[in-house]
Amino acid sequence: MIEKLFVFTKAQISSGIGGIVDYIIMILCTELLGVHYTVSIAIGGIVGAFINFSLNKSWTFQSKSCNYKYSYWKQLTRFAFVVINSILLKAGGTYYITTFHHISYEFSRIITDLIVSLGINYTLQHYWVFKKSAPNSIKSKL
Numbered sequence: 001m002i003e004k005l006f007v008f009t010k011a012q013i014s015s016g017i018g019g020i021v022d023y024i025i026m027i028l029c030t031e032l033l034g035v036h037y038t039v040s041i042a043i044g045g046i047v048g049a050f051i052n053f054s055l056n057k058s059w060t061f062q063s064k065s066c067n068y069k070y071s072y073w074k075q076l077t078r079f080a081f082v083v084i085n086s087i088l089l090k091a092g093g094t095y096y097i098t099t100f101h102h103i104s105y106e107f108s109r110i111i112t113d114l115i116v117s118l119g120i121n122y123t124l125q126h127y128w129v130f131k132k133s134a135p136n137s138i139k140s141k142l
Helices: 002-031 037-060 072-101 105-129 136-141
Strands: none
Touching: 002 037, 002 105, 037 072, 037 105, 072 105
């Protein structure tokens, strides 16, 4: 239980670092460059995703070791699938909250990020993208 909480905490730190970069890029693109905030979410999301993947692979889930079921490219492909859907959900959710509830896009984005990051991204990354394979002793019993 303690190990799961430790991994969850590390995942949230990694996500937070990527998310801060993502959020700053969204604000800069929208406010300084005049890009619509939904497009800025995608731009920031891609940059934040690279940071998040690197931190998760090397630090959070430590998937460099041989006890991981999937290769780097398979992990990257699965991660890209999660990120694309995450960006779509974040952009759509932010647009919905901003447009229909008349809340600023900056605050709408934070609300949407919390829901998507905690509810979807962590679970998929932990149990699908960076899934550990069973040790040989367990595999032989199956």
